[in-house]
Amino acid sequence: MMLCVIPNLLFLMLSLPSLTFINTENVNKQEKLFLSSMGLSSRPKPSHQAPVPSLLWKLFKKGNKLTSASDSDPCVVSEYGVRGNIVRFIQDQGSLISAPAVHCFNCVRKHLFFNMSVLEDVEQLSFAQLEMKFKQDLSHLGPHVFSVDLYRVLRTTLKGVTHQSSRKLLLSQSLGPGAHASVQVNLTDLGETWRKPGKNFGMQVELQLKHLSNVLQEHAYVKNPHSAVQIAPMPELHSSLVAVSLNPLQCRSRRKRSAAYYLPVTPSNVCKPRRLYIDFKDVGWQDWIIAPQGYLANYCHGECPFPLSESLNGTNHAILQTLVHSFDPKGTPQPCCVPIKLSPISMLYYDNNDNVVLRHYEDMVVDECGCR
Numbered sequence: 471m472m473l474c475v476i477p478n479l480l481f482l483m484l485s486l487p488s489l490t491f492i493n494t495e496n497v498n499k500q501e502k503l504f505l506s507s508m509g510l511s512s513r514p515k516p517s518h519q520a521p522v523p524s525l526l527w528k529l530f531k532k533g534n535k536l537t538s539a540s541d542s543d544p545c546v547v548s549e550y551g552v553r554g555n556i557v558r559f560i561q562d563q564g565s566l567i568s569a570p571a572v573h574c575f576n577c578v579r580k581h582l583f584f585n586m587s588v589l590e591d592v593e594q595l596s597f598a599q600l601e602m603k604f605k606q607d608l609s610h611l612g613p614h615v616f617s618v619d620l621y622r623v624l625r626t627t628l629k630g631v632t633h634q635s636s637r638k639l640l641l642s643q644s645l646g647p648g649a650h651a652s653v654q655v656n657l658t659d660l661g662e663t664w665r666k667p668g669k670n671f672g673m674q675v676e677l678q679l680k681h682l683s684n685v686l687q688e689h690a691y692v693k694n695p696h697s698a699v700q701i702a703p704m705p706e707l708h709s710s711l712v713a714v715s716l717n718p719l720q721c722r723s724r725r726k727r728s729a730a731y732y733l734p735v736t737p738s739n740v741c742k743p744r745r746l747y748i749d750f751k752d753v754g755w756q757d758w759i760i761a762p763q764g765y766l767a768n769y770c771h772g773e774c775p776f777p778l779s780e781s782l783n784g785t786n787h788a789i790l791q792t793l794v795h796s797f798d799p800k801g802t803p804q805p806c807c808v809p810i811k812l813s814p815i816s817m818l819y820y821d822n823n824d825n826v827v828l829r830h831y832e833d834m835v836v837d838e839c840g841c842r
């Protein structure tokens with residue numbers, strides 16, 4: 471029997487490591503191709519496995535539900551009411567600013583930097599939101615609050631020092647036990663600006679404890695011989711940027727996943743979908759793919775015999791090819807049994823920058839086969 475080409479990249483790669491005769495160079499090439507279609511330059515090696523935000527888990531579960539849930543458009547993120555098939559939690563790469571500032575006495579300043587270059591050029595950014603949250607509980611504050619001032623940095627000097635004139639106030643808010651312990655800011659427009667090379671200088675956040683009682687003051691500050699003042703039990707502020715974007719190339723018309731997702735086991739050597747469970751462990755991807763750990767991908771296999779019945783979904787060309795094959799079996803092969811209908815899944819993974827990404831991914835499950 472002739473070998474038909476299986477178009478799905480995964481299947482080629484998945485000629486599994488256990489088969490030793492495989493040309494590893496080809497496997498690497500296939501892996502690179504698959505990764506680049508996910509916007510990845512190489513196989514991610516997450517340095518620390520950042521926790522997965524609950525929102526992403528929720529979206530992931532929704533994206534992988536069968537039938538009824540696929541009524542909702544997979545290219546809309548309904549939580550934010552925007553179009554998109556990729557949701558990223560971009561990690562903050564900024565660090566604490568240690569240089570003392572005249573205007574910011576008894577406060578903590580931090581530089582925030584979100585690398586928006588992780589978005590590919592083809593993607594359309596539809597929503598970006600900054601979330602700042604205290605890691606600790608603020609109930610010990612009593613009646614006191616933290617004021618949070620957020621600035622956009624417009625430019626930096628050579629020494630990396632930011633002057634008052636080169637930043638712009640975006641938001642000023644108080645946080646405390648009485649108020650919400652997190653701040654959310656819509657940064658869609660700014661996020662778009664940051665995608666242009668050399669335009670992203672990040673932001674600065676200033677955290678200041680206001681209305682100190684004498685008791686608190688004693689506990690709040692310790693003398694540090696190296697810098698003027700350092701604030702001891704300042705709570706840690708965790709910042710992340712949610713970015714929703716649309717890759718229009720990976721978003722086709724909505725399709726319902728057919729019942730063929732769970733295939734009945736019927737022995738037959740005629741072209742049809744066969745069950746194949748892909749375990750990401752088998753390809754060594756378990757470190758960076760968070761979920762699913764594997765999925766029912768299926769594959770097409772079987773003969774396309776003459777006469778080609780209607781259920782084999784043959785093209786006119788395939789019908790003629792089987793006819794010629796029946797006269798000249800040595801010179802002309804049978805048509806190929808290939809996927810003609812595929813459906814998407816959602817994948818949750820770490821990218822090359824340790825960000826947690828949820829992506830709607832097309833053509834991952836074989837639903838129907840045909841002779842082509």
Ligand SMILES: *[C@@H]1O[C@H](CO)[C@@H](O)[C@H](O)[C@H]1NC(C)=O
Pocket residue numbers: 585586587588822823
């Ligand atoms: C931002 O991400 C891009 C793409 O992953 C990378 O090439 C670049 O080095 C990153 N920049 C910074 C400042 O981390």
Ligand SMILES: *[C@@H]1O[C@H](CO)[C@@H](O)[C@H](O)[C@H]1NC(C)=O
Pocket residue numbers: 656657658659
């Ligand atoms: C966020 O800002 C963008 C641009 O200013 C605006 O179009 C969008 O409606 C805002 N989204 C929300 C949820 O506020």
Ligand SMILES: *[C@@H]1O[C@H](CO)[C@@H](O)[C@H](O)[C@H]1NC(C)=O
Pocket residue numbers: 741742743781782783837838839840
């Ligand atoms: C051919 O298509 C029909 C519906 O379009 C489907 O029910 C059938 O299973 C397909 N045949 C194969 C071999 O997958």
